[in-house]
Amino acid sequence: MWLNCICSEWLPAQLPQGPSVICSSPPFSPPQWWRGFRFEVGEERGWRKPTGEEPETYNEWASKNRFHIGDIVYFKYQKDSVLVVSSDDYLTCNTLNPISKFDDGSTVFQFDRSGLFYFISGQPGHCRLGQRLIIRVMHPSEVEAPELAPSPSSGGGWGGDGGLPADNSTAKRSGVSYFVTALAGVLLILYLFMQEP
Numbered sequence: 001m002w003l004n005c006i007c008s009e010w011l012p013a014q015l016p017q018g019p020s021v022i023c024s025s026p027p028f029s030p031p032q033w034w035r036g037f038r039f040e041v042g043e044e045r046g047w048r049k050p051t052g053e054e055p056e057t058y059n060e061w062a063s064k065n066r067f068h069i070g071d072i073v074y075f076k077y078q079k080d081s082v083l084v085v086s087s088d089d090y091l092t093c094n095t096l097n098p099i100s101k102f103d104d105g106s107t108v109f110q111f112d113r114s115g116l117f118y119f120i121s122g123q124p125g126h127c128r129l130g131q132r133l134i135i136r137v138m139h140p141s142e143v144e145a146p147e148l149a150p151s152p153s154s155g156g157g158w159g160g161d162g163g164l165p166a167d168n169s170t171a172k173r174s175g176v177s178y179f180v181t182a183l184a185g186v187l188l189i190l191y192l193f194m195q196e197p
Contacts, residue, residue, distance in 0.1 A: 036070035036110060041119075041133065047077040049121065050130040058133040067137045069114060075107040080131075081122030082107045090118035090134065093127035114139040 041047050042058065050057070067073075075082045081103035089097055101122060102109075111117065114137045121131035 036072050037068070038072045038074055039065060039067070040074045040076070042076075047075040047080065047082060047121070048131065049080075049123065049126045057130055062133055062135050067111060067135050069111055069137060069140065071137070072108055072110045073135065075102070075109070075119075077105055077107075079123075080126070082109075083120050083122045084109070085118050085120055087116065087118055090120060090132060093120060093132070095120065095122050095124075095127070098122070111135075111137045113137065 042061070045054065081101060083095055083098035083102075084100040085094065085098050088094070103122065109117075109119075117135045117137065119133040119135070120127040123131075
């Protein structure tokens, strides 16, 4: 794809020759990895056993975000682990049969499909105390209409105003898209002017 050449090489001399570049492929479709947005699970507190003092659960945090194919969730933790499990194992906090297990203290998980993803702690008892998370990854055909965050019931969230729109990766993703489009246009113009007559 034309944009992949620009993103990976950044050298106009290495772009494919001729105007077929524009006609043969969609020039402003960034590669899948470029479109991903990074979400930090638990934000400042990270992935850890709940104490009961947290302003919101991991699932409340997830419900305020929109996740898309290519997005990344980052788990930061100490003396713990992250298990990707089935829905049944999520409901029963079963740690014996994980789909994937991570215990490096700094886990990056990228969504490769739409649907539900289930995460639990691998430490005994942590899942039952609330260290678990369901993330719904939107199907590409779903409409991305902005949503308002629910009003806080008694004492807010992690610094949210309640009435403002929830932090949404769509706005940030649009900014990146405009930047990539502008950059691709500038590089195309430079490439065309550098060609010998």
